[in-house]
Amino acid sequence: MSLSGSFKFYSCxxxxGEFQAFFNNALSEDDLAALMSTDNCISxxxxxxxxxxxxxxxFSKKPELDYSLEEEFGKETVLPAELGGGKSITTKTGNVFVSKITxxxxxxxxxxxxxxxxxxxxITSSRDGYISTSVWERVKVSFCGFFVMESHVDADKFMVADAKISKAEAETMMSYAALKVTEKNGMYEMIDYLGNGKEQKVSFQLGVEFQDDYMGFPATHLFTSNSPAELICTSKEKNGNMSVWxxxxxxxxxxxxxxxxSHGVKCSITYKRCGDVEGTWKLVTHSNYDNFLRGCGLDESMVQGLVDERSSFSFHHVGKGVYLDSTTSKVFPxxxxxxxxxxxxxxxxxxxxxxxxxxxxxxxxxGTVKIGSNIMTYKWVAGRELGxxxxxxxGKPFTKCTMIYARA
Incomplete structure (x- = not known):
């Protein structure tokens, strides 16, 4: 079973004793109290x-104590200073992994x-014996969604070796990357957006092989998944070369x-998950919209026209992180x-x-929008079908409003 996933604290x-072991008794009383508070969310x-x-x-109540670490199985690693700088060796056997921290x-x-x-x-210790057992609930996530690249390791080198392109072309390609995966009735669509302005699109069903030039050359591909959070793409070229993502x-x-x-070059690309706001959205209903519009300084005739109108707006990616925004509104064109x-x-x-x-x-x-002397803020939450x-x-609390949209 893979270690990959998101987990949230459930019980202990x-x-x-758990926190004292994790931080090797280096927490202040105030920090310990904050971490143990019932409203502290640990993930x-x-x-x-x-x-x-x-x-x-x-830690939601003490974000300054957040930490990250990376370990190679069987190799000694020095832990971050926040954890006291101990030395850790981790091994994994099946669905059990063990870390000894010295x-x-x-x-x-x-x-x-x-x-x-x-x-x-x-957790046990050589000094105190058994300390604690904590339980962490798996947060159910999907590989579907919209993701924007944060970083990569040797992806440009992989492109040079794999697609037989120049170093400059590969660097341009990886100057920006985004990934969008959607599913409908068991059919998936995956789009790669790249820094050279090109898009790579492929449609697939899990467990069903197909032929396509998705990777830039003809090959047979098979997408499989062992869990909702995992996606594996196995490809075989006509010359027999194999690759696994x-x-x-x-x-x-x-x-x-x-x-x-087949060429021996490996790479990884790390994307941040973003809400999938791309598409066309039609206004369904709203609450307190009239007072919001008045607060923006619009005249009464325009306010009433917008309140009654059920227009749509579109937000589409056109390449390299640039989006085209448009609306069908006749009242506020x-x-x-x-x-x-x-x-x-x-x-x-x-x-x-x-x-x-x-x-x-x-x-x-x-986002924030300035309209004349007024400044408005908004938070847009996009669901699969509704947003x-x-x-x-x-400065005008009476203007707070909510608007509901449906994907067109």
Missing amino acids: DNLK VIMSETDNGYRACVK YPDVVYTHESTLSSFGMSNK KGSATSEQFVWSVESA MEPKHTKPGEESSFQVGGMNMCELYNFTRDGMI HVEQEVV
């Missing part, structure tokens, strides 16, 4: 690598067992890694505009000058 028979995101694993631990005066043994529910972790999803990331390739997350854009809507700055979030996007926006004018 000795929570104080772990784990990704299994070719020869080890990566882990990211987060400090000058004590050795802690963490024995973790994976299951379909999640993970249990038993393994994808692992968590609540925050998706990691594609090359498990094997806008010329289609190109925008990019994290970059301010200026435009006119209904004859009014505006500027906007937005960015993607894990479930959608957040909703919460927005208000800064």
